[in-house]
Amino acid sequence: MHTIPLAPELIRGALELEPTALGFLPHRLPAWARTQCADPQLALAESQPSGVRLAFRTRATLVELDALATKRVYPGLPPRPDGVYDLLVDGQPAGSATVAGGHTLSIDLRTGTVERRPGPVGTVRFAGLPGTEKDLEIWLPHNETTELVALRTDAPVTPLPNRSRRVWLHHGSSISHGSDAARPTTTWPALAASLGGVELINLGLGGGALLDPFTARTLRDTHADLISVKVGINLVNTDLMRLRAFGPAVHGFLDTVREGHPSTPLLVVSPILCPAHEDTPGPSALDHTALGEGRLQFRAVGDPADTAAGKLTLRIVREELERIVRERTAGDPHLHLLDGRDLYGESDSGELPLPDGLHPDGAAHRRIGERFVALAFAADGPFALRGC
Template sequence: MTTDSAWTTTPITAALLRGALDLEHTGRGVLPHRLPARARQQIPDAQLAMAESQPAGVRLAFRTRATAVELDVIASKRVYPGAPPRPDGVYELLVDGRLAGHASAPDGDTLTIDLATGSAQTRPGPVETLRFTDLPGDDKEVEIWLPHDEATQLVALRTDAPVDIPPPSGRKVWLHHGSSISQGSNAATPTGTWPALASALGGVELINLGFGGSALLDPFTARAIRDTPADLISVKIGINLVNLDLMRARAFAPAVDGFLDTIREGHPDTPLLVVSPIHCAIHETTPGPSAPDLDSLREGRLRFVAAGDPAETAAVKLTLGVIRDELARLVGRRAATDPNLHLLNGLALYGEADQAALPLPDALHPDPPTHRLIAERFARLAFADGCPLAASDG
């Protein structure tokens, strides 16, 4: 830890954070959350509690003339026995929107999760100091993007020049909700997730409410979206409902209607884009649940398989094909009286033809080049002039 008295320590408050809906004081630091406290009280499982505390899209933002920045953090490491070790989370420092440095915390709290039983154990770890040096000495906006897949307690921020809160950017705020694909699973860096890349291409400010394994039409998530200021909203619905075999077709459409009704209570006229699932071969015509492929685990690889039976579709079990058809019907019905509601078919972002060139490495999640492909297509289909979430005012 730096002790040079020339350094300035700035308290880490909500005013310094973008993309977080709450900031919890833990006794060791502050923990950004992507769901508010009221919603977290209603979370029914450890998966969502873990996912919402992983700061996808969350970044520290400030103006400074500092040439050096230090950030003390307690990272939360995940270990899956039998699976390959997870890479350390990446912290990226941007200067006026351009990447100027990156760092990782090699140690921290450790969460060991048994994929076979679902049991978990936690071991406390140390504070790590991240250092970014040789920054330009002029006045500039600095952003430090936190890891998209590694919960991080923020302990202290130090700079060799004073820090100011930057003024509003003037860009539209885009709030996006989705699954682990939206959170950024298998992306290499926090600015390399498809929503982060798309927000940069579209010139918008991102709030990423992508929750691994937990885009499940939960009412508390809808209320969080309802109560969060945003200029543009998108919700990506489908894959997690199949992953968990959570509901049948009878429950699906009313649940989507209720989710959208709640959002509309707080955002009656906000452009709202419903995105159906991207192509996922194991669940196109085969229902869930998804399960780890035990043979792959024994070989040290993490891969998923569909544990359902295609014949069960006749019993109105959900597949991705069923969900796309239902969303098209539902959004079409609602759009007759809601002109700001739109549908984007997820196959336009990543379809069957893309599978051959860019296969999903674990059969569920895109790799970094595929995150970029999805981002480029989303920006073109959603943010461009004349599109549902046109980011410009013209």
């Protein structure tokens, strides 16, 4: 077996690899950005490698990856499934596996207390692969912090050559991060990237799509051929800002992105339908009755009357985003808007309701990804391949 150094050129979708005592921890926000926010939720979300994958060319028939996972446990709720590692061979699904062991992060949703228990490194193993030259990708669990420890193969590997495929940089909330998707390649952005034939960098951050300036600067400084920003639900369900602050914050966020990408297609995506917050402001809160029954359910606890004082609902957010994009396109012909309800709307809510009141399930992720491709990558869409 060959022990393969975990070089940055073998890893895609991460913006930084932090050296650790055992190996490397992929991050989706750079260190300078992480130092500007002490929110534990953001720290957890950005360290979960949604869209991050190892990618290399080899004749190997056996691949082993040692990894140290951080697995979450919520007392009172059913155990969470282990994070899944998806293998692609020449772009096609070729197997999935999980890693045993790992650290455990016990989060009590009633009290907010967090307990961390150390655990051992585990190994994911893919055997019986064809012995021909092929491109391999190992997609890391989208919802499980994963420290990369060692890579072994039974044949040499080389980094994949620079591809001609365009790079799509996407930012969004936990829905884009992949909450409730079963596997890393079935989050809606991963599905859309596969169907659209593009390379994904996913900055979907659970609870973290809050128009943070450091996120805008990260987008500004990251190479991309296509950019999308899906914003709204986290601003409402955290009750973070009022209408007076929202409009200027959106303008500032887009201005910053444009500093680094003045003519890149930039798609603003408004929130998908979320019945709880369509006309009721945030914050969202856990339904403790459901929690006592072993179910995770969220509800909106704001007062609809407070919209008169500037509290945000999803309907208000969509209207404001539509106004902002319409006004900006006069000087920015590469800026576009996609109504999130065209990805998941009223009829979808009836057929595929959000299981916990906020997040789509696996079937809804697939529908959102397929519709995004049909709308954004269409011949007349903002992400269409021009000049060919």
